[in-house]
Amino acid sequence: MATDRIISPTTTPIEEHANWALRPQSIDEYVGQSELIERLLIAIEAVKARQKNATDLDTCEHLEHILLHGPPGLGKTTLAHVIGTELGTKVHTTSGPALARGTDLVAVLTRLQPGDVLFIDEIHRLPIAVEEFIYPAMEDFKIDICLDTGLNARTVQIKCAPFTLIGATTRAGLLSSPMRSRFGITHHLKYYQENELIHILERSSSLLAMNHPNDDSHGQIASRSRGTPRIANRLLRRVRDYAAVRADGIVDKQVVDRALKLEGIDDLGLDELDRSYLSTIRTIYKGGPVGLEAVAATLNEDSGTLEDVVEPYLLQIGYLARTKRGRMLTNKACKHLGLPLMSSDEMIENKPTTPVIG
Ligand SMILES: Nc1ncnc2c1ncn2[C@@H]1O[C@H](COP(=O)(O)OP(=O)(O)OP(=O)(O)O)[C@@H](O)[C@H]1O
Ligand SMILES: [Mg+2]
Numbered sequence: 001m002a003t004d005r006i007i008s009p010t011t012t013p014i015e016e017h018a019n020w021a022l023r024p025q026s027i028d029e030y031v032g033q034s035e036l037i038e039r040l041l042i043a044i045e046a047v048k049a050r051q052k053n054a055t056d057l058d059t060c061e062h063l064e065h066i067l068l069h070g071p072p073g074l075g076k077t078t079l080a081h082v083i084g085t086e087l088g089t090k091v092h093t094t095s096g097p098a099l100a101r102g103t104d105l106v107a108v109l110t111r112l113q114p115g116d117v118l119f120i121d122e123i124h125r126l127p128i129a130v131e132e133f134i135y136p137a138m139e140d141f142k143i144d145i146c147l148d149t150g151l152n153a154r155t156v157q158i159k160c161a162p163f164t165l166i167g168a169t170t171r172a173g174l175l176s177s178p179m180r181s182r183f184g185i186t187h188h189l190k191y192y193q194e195n196e197l198i199h200i201l202e203r204s205s206s207l208l209a210m211n212h213p214n215d216d217s218h219g220q221i222a223s224r225s226r227g228t229p230r231i232a233n234r235l236l237r238r239v240r241d242y243a244a245v246r247a248d249g250i251v252d253k254q255v256v257d258r259a260l261k262l263e264g265i266d267d268l269g270l271d272e273l274d275r276s277y278l279s280t281i282r283t284i285y286k287g288g289p290v291g292l293e294a295v296a297a298t299l300n301e302d303s304g305t306l307e308d309v310v311e312p313y314l315l316q317i318g319y320l321a322r323t324k325r326g327r328m329l330t331n332k333a334c335k336h337l338g339l340p341l342m343s344s345d346e347m348i349e350n351k352p353t354t355p356v357i358g
Pocket of ligand 2: 076077078121168
């Protein structure tokens with residue numbers, strides 16, 4: 001299945017457990033996303049300065065609500081916990097689907113202490129009914145709940161402590177605009193540069209007590225990690241196992257190469273599904289444009305999965321273009337896979353009209 005791929009940016013609870021020790025604990029350990037980190041450092045310092053003068057619960061200063069969006073595995077959840085640590089407050093974690101009714105939200109909000117962080121993962125999946133409850137909570141730290149129905153109906157107002165909501169989503173486009181507008185800081189997390197991934201891998205391999213010589217073995221893993229820390233750490237664990245069993249625990253360039261070849265990953269981080277996706281478009285659909293549904297049917301894969309877990313990286317490295325008329329391959333992809341290059345006639349015939357990104 002596409003989601004079981006070693007280079008899948010999404011995760012499982014078991015992997016999350018294995019990853020826990022590798023998570024940065026403080027803002028200094030959080031690598032990359034420098035613009036966002038600078039914005040947060042300023043906001044946190046400013047709020048801490050104001051908190052010194054706050055006297056009671058009503059005037060308690062809190063950090064503005066933050067919306068983090070971007071592809072899976074780039075560090076949204078990690079950052080929410082790091083922010084909590086920097087503020088010196090507790091982070092309460094929940095998710096859009098877990099807040100099915102208004103009362104679920106009330107239960108969460110009434111547990112908050114002044115200044116706490118409420119982290120709502122997959123906030124785009126918050127039911128509309130709950131979204132309406134959350135607006136007054138975000139603005140005025142109160143919730144109006146309706147008790148009973150018909151003639152007996154009455155509204156009760158419940159106050160909660162001032163808190164910071166951190167929302168995370170991979171699908172910012174699905175958030176309603178009233179919801180988006182209630183966040184003071186909104187930021188799109190970017191894919192990581194290779195040197196940033198190397199930095200993350202160096203820290204992880206020392207936490208995992210790995211024995212690696214001073215060569216480019218981390219660079220070899222970073223270049224196959226699709227700009228994603230979660231994938232980098234996962235590949236590192238696979239390499240560690242391979243090295244332990246087949247190479248006396250020594251990790252060098254050759255060992256990395258052999259370990260990741262065994263996993264079916266090429267030197268750009270593409271796996272079997274990426275390769276069959278690209279070659280299907282070239283061989284069956286002459287390089288495109290072709291509709292996603294058609295490619296999905298040919299590959300016997302779910303179109304949503306292809307859109308979420310295969311296409312983003314191929315678009316990012318310029319192997320694929322999305323146009324109004326469908327998906328198109330680029331000659332860069334053909335070269336990498338050793339497929340016949342597209343002739344200039346095919347290129348003109350297939351020329352994209354308006355590129356659609358994302
Ligand atoms: N900036 C970073 N520096 C160091 N390690 C990081 C960083 N960002 C992420 N990681 C590592 O990558 C793993 C995945 O990050 P995280 O779970 O925070 O991603 P996410 O954006 O919340 O993903 P999802 O959208 O699937 O929930 C973490 O366990 C952590 O070890
Ligand atoms: Mg997360």
